[in-house]
Structure formats: structure tokens, C-alpha cells
Amino acid sequence: MQKDFKYKLNVLLFTLPALLLFTVVVCYPVLQSLYKSLFDWDGLSKPVFVGFGNYVKLWGNDNFHLSNKNGFIFAAMITVYQIGLGLLLALVLSSKAVRKSRFFRTSYFMPVVISTIIAGQLWLQIYNPDYGLINKIFEALGMSYRQAWLSDDKAAIYAVSFVNAWQYMGIHLVLIYTAIKSIPEHYYEAAVIDGASNAKAHTKITMPLLGETFKFCLVISITGGLKGFNEMYVMTQGGPGTYTNTLTYMMYKQAFMANNYGFGCAVAAVLVLECLIFTVLINKFVARDRIVY
């Protein structure tokens, strides 16, 4: 009995620092934002209670719908690119036929360690309509297709999303590669004995056993996409106009530029809610059964 109590006390003591820190740094601000979203507040003066007024205004705001749509585009782009290409490359690099796989892994991971500011500046030059690499390639191929990638109201969000997709693909590659490498070798040996092809072995063994990893990758890429901000801030300032705004950018503008903190908090609340919904859905539908080797 006393041993059990001591064990519980130790568990409590171990988790308490992290729990307290998490509460102060995450939970309290989130709850504060939810509370403040019910007020008309400029951040300094006395807040005026408006109930769900900010949410009603938000629903009627065209920019909210555009920002939300952009968040989904951003999330979809990076999820497909980062997990799709990351998986493909991880499968290739984990194959015994590939030599120097460490070199390739390091190379693919390199953009991750570059600061977003630098990556943003780099891609600003690549996207430049006059002398940028992409338009120059079209020119060299004799094609008259030239785009103002970041100034076009429709193309800009895709162009910005691609920068994030490119930069952080390496994280997913490493996660998936590590998960593949942790699958016991004898599973594949058994499959080969049973006459399974390489592709068959991957679809029947690798993919199901990567479920937990996919779950994690999906959560970080979808929530990371929904709250996309850095690339827009560096490259387009959310523009032209609001064409590359996401909910995070909208929240930033409302709270810190327009001094409309109450409304900004309402945007933040919707963002938190969306991220939570996606996290719950992913946890519910992806890799429901935990596999232990």
C-alpha cells in the first residue's frame, strides 16, 4: 500500500514541472484567448462584453473565409508533398540497393535547418517574375509561360505553400525512414520466402506498420499547415491584399496591427478548434490499433 503511494507520489513529482509549465505557457493563454474573444477589446482599455458578437462578425467576414480556405490549401499542399514524397524517398533510401543513403538523407534534411527567413528570401528570388529561376527555365525551354508567382491572386498561396512543403519535407523523410528501419528484418525475409515481390512486401508489411508514424506526420503537417504564418510573413506579408492570409495571419493583423484583440482572439479560437478537430479525427481514424513488434 505504502509502496503504491510512493510510486504515485514519484509519478506526480516527475510530471508536475512539465504539467505546470504546460499549463502556464499553453493552457492559460488558450483559455484567456477564448475568454477574451467574447469582448470588444483593443488590448489596453477596459474590455466590453459582446458575447458571441465577434464570432458572428467573423462568419460574415469574407477575409475569414478566404483565410480559412488558404489554411486548408496550405495544409493539403504540405501534407501531400511532405508525406507523399517523404514516404517515397524513405522507401527508396531504406532499400539495400541504395548506397550512401546517409548522404542523401542528410542532403534532403538540409533545408530543415535553414532559417525560414533565409528560405523565404531564397524563394523570393526564385519566384521573381523578371529574373527568377522558374521563369528563366520556362524562357530557356522556349515557352512564353511567365508568371508573377507571388503577385497573382490565385497562384500566390500555392507558391507560398510550396516553400514550406520543400523546406520541411526532410522531417517527414527522417521520421518515416526511421520507422521503416525499426521494422524487424525477419518480416521481410518471411515475405520473400513466401514469394512476395518488393512492392507487395511494402504494401503488406511496411505500410500497415507505419500507421503510428503516419498519424504523427499527419498531425504535424495538417495542424502546421492550418496555422501557416512564417512564409507569408517573410515573402508576401499576407498579400497581395489578403490573398495569402491564413487564420494565423488574420489573427496577427487584427490583434497587432488593427488593435482589435477581441476579434483576433475569436480568430485564434477558431484556429485552435480546427486544429483540435483534425487531431481528434486523425487519432480516431488513423492507426487505431497500436502495433507492438
Add this chain to the structure above:
Amino acid sequence: MSSFRIRLFCLLTLAASFVPFIGCSNVPTAQKAIKAEEKPSESINGGLTQEAKIRLKIFTQYSIEVDEKQPFDYAYAQMKKVMPNVELEIDIQPQDDSNKLKIYAASGSLPDIIQVTAGITELFKSSGNLLILDQYVKDTKIEDRILPMYKDLLWSGDGHCYAVPRTAPSTHLMFYNKELFEKSKVKVPADYDEFITAIKEFRTRGITPLALFAKETWPGVMLYEDFITRYEPKGLMKIDHGKGSLTEAPYIKAANQLQECVKAGLLSKSAFTADYETAFAEFTTGKAAMLINGSWALGPLGEKMGDKVDYMDFPLADRAIVEASVMNRPGGGFDGGYSVSTNTKYPEIAAKYACLFALEIANGRVIKAGMPNPLTNDGVKPEKPYPAISLKYAEQVKYFRSTTVFPWALNSKAGVILGDNCAKLLTGSYPVDKFIEDTDKEIREVLKK
């Protein structure tokens, strides 16, 4: 590891996790100690004795830009003669939409003297963060030193003084590369039709007609304002004051003309990702024929380009009203100044210092940075002779018939809406009627309160 050690480890970790929060207290203990020692005794010059040294914290622009550091250092040296016991601790203002300042205010740790914009003045005034300076303005007699046309800048709408201007108002200008116009054999436009012709001619020669740093939103708003003020002298200020609507004819006409120019090729395709340095380089190297910016750019452009640069009277009006509208100038208003925080331990000294220091900075901007329009009647002259373009401006400024304000002096919510929607208008794909409808609706909504 024994359970005692485990618990000890946990407790130490717990204690360590709270270390960062120590930094959240308003004033560091060490600083408090210093301030306690410096407590001034009552006496002459706003409570200063000869012995007491006062350290005031000032939140201000202080970059190596010609109009920031040098005028500041000049003013500080001048103030040493008047209030030698005051020392300044500079807290440099970053370009962060005043977020650092707002955080200072929210956490009750505003520096003694702060540089504010019109928008910040309004915000801090309503939250009681600014000291009313009326009495100090009288005591220091600074109003007598300010040129008559700028005296109004001292007083807020409620009749009180919350900030002392540190520069004369700037206006918006359309600069052009004289040499490029001559070489390209393009006539310097005088009216809207000639402006459209000039745009098309530069486009056929592969030259960007106008360099716009549209990564920031205010230049787009000012470009729209340049058109509006041809037809409505009060420009967007009239909307901001709730005395007009964007659905009125001048605003619609201006939006139509602006978008027509954009469709004719006014801007570079990379305008929306260009910052000022990029636009400045494009203009000064002859890749762009025109550039819009505030009159604060007169000095740097004059110095860089000499006689090759000039500014034109906005050629954006229909021929019939060119004469009548030529002296309607966009821009102006309160360009920022020094306020005193209600937090300060030394209200008397800080307020007196802020009043005098602001005017010394204004003088410093003329003497050191070659700003052509002085704020004061102190008769200051620039160290280096004015470039020709600045002389022209200094002469012309007396004849301005009306001015408006820059976007940062508009209601902050309205400013964001205008910035976003003007940028969309400049893409050429946002229909003018939708621009008018959306912007009018959104601004009405935020100004209703």
C-alpha cells in the same frame, strides 16, 4: 537512485522551470535599486538639483538612417546644455507595428519618454497611459517656437496635448528620373491622359513606369490617395472622420483611374514583394522611371541622384481640373512625436525634457539630415547645402492648399482594411465596384463604434 534523490531532482527541476517567470516582473530588482539611489530632490529646472543625475528611458527610432541617429545625437547634445543632469537610456524602436510598445503598455512598463504615432496616441490616450502635457507646453513655451501652420499638431481632438511633434509634417511625392524621361523621349506628364501615355511608352521600352514597394501596404493606399486628392482635397481623411463615403464620385473615379493605370502596366510584376530598398534601387539605377514616397526621401534621393531627380505635380487629374487641384497634397498630419508615460517616476522632468527634446530633434532633422521644412522658427539651417530638389520643396510647401494624412494616422482598423483592399485593387483582378462596396462596408462597420 533513491526515492529521496528522485524527489530532490523533481523539486529542483520544478524550481528551475519557474526561473523564466522571474523575468516577467515589471522592473528588475537591480534597476529598482539604481532608481532609488537616483531619487531627485525638489529644486530648480523641474525638480533637478545640480548634483542629482536622472536617467530617463526613452523609446525612440535610432537607426543609422540619416534622419534618425544624427538628429537624435544632435538633440541630446543640445539638451545637455539645458538639462545637464538628465541622461538618456535609449530603447530602440523596432519596425514591428508598435507591438513592443503595446506590450510595454500592457505590462505596465512603458519607458519614461516614448515616440508615438497618431494611432498609438489615440490607443494609449484612451487607456490612460499618456501624461497630459498641457502645462509643460506652456511652461517651456514651445508653442511659441513652432511655426504657426504647425501649431495644431500639438493639440489632440479633445484639446489636450499628449505628444509633442518631432518633425514637420511630410507630404507624399511622385519622384521621377529626369534623365530617363529625356533619354526615353517621354514627356513629363501633366495630366491623367499624359500619364497613361507615359506608362505605355515606358512599358514598350521595357522600363517599369513606377517603382512601388507594395510589400508594405501603405504605399498602395497613398497611391490611391494621390488620385483621390485630385478630386477630393480631404482624401481618405474624410472617410476616416466619418464625413464621407467611398461610394462618392471622387473615390470611385480615383479607383477606376488607378486600376486603369495598373492594367496599362504601371507597376512591376514584383511590386508586391518589393521593399523600399528594392524600389529605391530600381529607381536610382534607371530601371524604373518614377517612385512614390514621402518628402522624407528628398534628402537621400537628392544626394544619390543630384540633378537627375525631381518630383512632379501629381499628373493624375483630368486636364480640366489640373490647375485647380495641383496644390492638393496627399500626406501630412501628425508624423509622430514624443509622449511621456504616466508610469514615469519623474513626470515633471520627463515632460519638460520631452517637450524641449522633440523640438531639438526637429531642428536636428533640418541641420543634420537636410530636411527641407523646419518645424520651428529657430532659424536653423542645414549643415550641407540643400539639394536642388529639397530647395524646390521648401519653396513650394508654402503654397500647399490642403493636406491629408498618411495611413498610420488613420483609425488602425480602417487603415488595415484600406491597406488590404488597395493592394487587391492594385493586382488588377479585383473589380472596382467590388473594391468600393467591400471597403465601404467594412470601414462603416469599424467606424460605427
